[in-house]
Amino acid sequence: MKGLSIPIAFLIFFIILIVILIPTLIIFNQLGYYSSQGRVQGSVYVQQQEQQNIQIYKGNPRIYYNSSTSPYLLFNYTSIPAPLNITEIYYYNGSMWVPVLHGSIVISENAKYPLPPSAFNKPVIIVTSLGNIYYLPPNTSVV
Amino acid sequence: MPSEITSEIILITLVVVLGLAVAGFSFAFLVPQIAFSNAQNLAENIASSSSISVGPLLINSSNAGSFVVMLYNPAFNGTAYVLAFAAPSYLEPSAGVYTPSTLQPFTVYWPNGSKASAVQISSPIYDVSGKILYSGHVTLYKVNFNTPLTIVINNVNSNDIVIIWFIVNEGGYLFRIGYTYTGVPTT
Numbered sequence: 001m002k003g004l005s006i007p008i009a010f011l012i013f014f015i016i017l018i019v020i021l022i023p024t025l026i027i028f029n030q031l032g033y034y035s036s037q038g039r040v041q042g043s044v045y046v047q048q049q050e051q052q053n054i055q056i057y058k059g060n061p062r063i064y065y066n067s068s069t070s071p072y073l074l075f076n077y078t079s080i081p082a083p084l085n086i087t088e089i090y091y092y093n094g095s096m097w098v099p100v101l102h103g104s105i106v107i108s109e110n111a112k113y114p115l116p117p118s119a120f121n122k123p124v125i126i127v128t129s130l131g132n133i134y135y136l137p138p139n140t141s142v143v
Numbered sequence: 144m145p146s147e148i149t150s151e152i153i154l155i156t157l158v159v160v161l162g163l164a165v166a167g168f169s170f171a172f173l174v175p176q177i178a179f180s181n182a183q184n185l186a187e188n189i190a191s192s193s194s195i196s197v198g199p200l201l202i203n204s205s206n207a208g209s210f211v212v213m214l215y216n217p218a219f220n221g222t223a224y225v226l227a228f229a230a231p232s233y234l235e236p237s238a239g240v241y242t243p244s245t246l247q248p249f250t251v252y253w254p255n256g257s258k259a260s261a262v263q264i265s266s267p268i269y270d271v272s273g274k275i276l277y278s279g280h281v282t283l284y285k286v287n288f289n290t291p292l293t294i295v296i297n298n299v300n301s302n303d304i305v306i307i308w309f310i311v312n313e314g315g316y317l318f319r320i321g322y323t324y325t326g327v328p329t330t
Contacts, residue, residue, distance in 0.1 A: 127196075
């Protein structure tokens, strides 16, 4: 009977190994794998946003906000037009940002977009489809 | 002969008790751990593929600030929760680890002008590494990804920054998948 206790002890160790150690190792090894998947994908979106920032800061298109009594946004391309998809335009009415657009507009050539007269002398922001936000105080362009 | 039976019974009882203890431990500790870890993986995945854009904070004479914020992730169409709170501007470098001490009332509006629905939360909010960031009663607003949001927050002044948290619910756990902050523009 004494000889049997050693194999039983080994069996118990084996069970503990399977039941505790292996799931624990699996749990703590998965996190890095999953998060790197998201990071690879996310870096593509961020690159697209940066690309758009570079285009706009270099004036392609140059966005000018003329804040007269009939305010408008002026889009001027200086080289080959890079389409700019604007999903929302807001102006600040003195207490909150008010949306102007209902639906999106695509700017692909020199264009002039009129804003409501209530935007006169108020700051404006432009939200693009790539998730960039550009801030335009009255009579300035994006820099 | 009886002593052999006794030792055998002791051995068998010991093995059974040990087996039950191991199974009990794995069900009580490892199973919730696996569930939490899975939720954390999903949240981490959303967090690392999303980006947040924010516009400037403008404050009117009655100390109500307003800004536009957008949680951008073209591959994800779910809902998130948003929390906004003010902090002194000297805390700007540590905006990622600052947790609210006093919460200002705030409201979130959709692009069509209607108000987003508010949710009362009292379960803890984790960061994506699984640590508890904030636990306490808090009001969040339910919003969509890829939608610009107008937020109006009361009781802020021009020395403040507003910190915005985006939170997702994965498997019943709340994870902060991203944060950003905004302040009053200098020009």
